[in-house]
Amino acid sequence: xxxxxxxxxxxxxxxxxxxxxxxxxxxxxxxxxxxxxxxxxxxxxxxxxxxxxxxxxxxxxxxxxxxxxxxxxxxxxxxxxxxxxxxxxxxxxxxxxxxxxxxxxxxxxxxxxxxx
Amino acid sequence: xxxxxxxxxxxxxxxxxxxxxxxxxxxxxxxxxxxxxxxxxxxxxxxxxxxxxxxxxxxxxxxxxxxxxxxxxxxxxxxxxxxxxxxxxxxxxxxxxxxxxxxxxxxxxxxxxxx
Numbered sequence: 001x002x003x004x005x006x007x008x009x010x011x012x013x014x015x016x017x018x019x020x021x022x023x024x025x026x027x028x029x030x031x032x033x034x035x036x037x038x039x040x041x042x043x044x045x046x047x048x049x050x051x052x053x054x055x056x057x058x059x060x061x062x063x064x065x066x067x068x069x070x071x072x073x074x075x076x077x078x079x080x081x082x083x084x085x086x087x088x089x090x091x092x093x094x095x096x097x098x099x100x101x102x103x104x105x106x107x108x109x110x111x112x113x114x115x116x
Numbered sequence: 117x118x119x120x121x122x123x124x125x126x127x128x129x130x131x132x133x134x135x136x137x138x139x140x141x142x143x144x145x146x147x148x149x150x151x152x153x154x155x156x157x158x159x160x161x162x163x164x165x166x167x168x169x170x171x172x173x174x175x176x177x178x179x180x181x182x183x184x185x186x187x188x189x190x191x192x193x194x195x196x197x198x199x200x201x202x203x204x205x206x207x208x209x210x211x212x213x214x215x216x217x218x219x220x221x222x223x224x225x226x227x228x229x230x231x
Contacts, residue, residue: 104159
């Protein structure tokens with residue numbers, strides 16, 4: 001079975017500082033990996049995804065993530081935090097090759113707090 | 117270009133009542149997924165449907181819960197005889213296809229509260 005672990009339920013940064021949100025996964029097959037962002041009382045918005053190919057993936061709003069197979073990690077980064085980045089971030093894994101569809105397994109989320 | 121529409125946004129029910137949650141996928145999308153989010157937790161997969169067919173319901177409780185996606189109209193998640201533990205946010209997502217190159221787009225969810 002697949003699983004996702006997000007270290008740190010809350011991460012606080014100052015505006016302009018580096019953002020690093022950690023995600024480790026467990027999968028018996030080559031994983032597809034995703035980062036989603038959730039603003040209060042809204043649904044999830046896809047930030048970026050990794051399926052195959054280049055291991056450094058660039059997403060929207062200046063975020064990027066790097067797939068490291070040896071570390072089973074897919075950490076999310078942004079060089080400079082903005083106040084509008086404050087939200088809940090979810091890492092997810094899919095074993096699409098195995099089940100034949102996108103059965104997403106989510107981590108418990110990391111709430112990003114950005115202070116002025 | 118409307119996204120995934122869910123209604124109602126908030127639903128309050130008393131224990132023992134029925135809850136019906138609706139989801140209209142994005143235009144052109146025929147794949148629908150339902151997820152449940154309990155407080156302070158991530159989303160948990162419930163069911164995957166294509167038009168008129170349930171493809172995978174491995175995450176759905178065996179009793180009281182059912183889902184459909186008719187040929188015409190929205191997808192419906194139905195919870196019969198609700199209990200306090202059903203209080204959660206229920207999210208619907210839709211996609212153009214079933215592969216990961218066609219990502220899931222999420223609605224804003226229905227917050228279900230059980231009194």
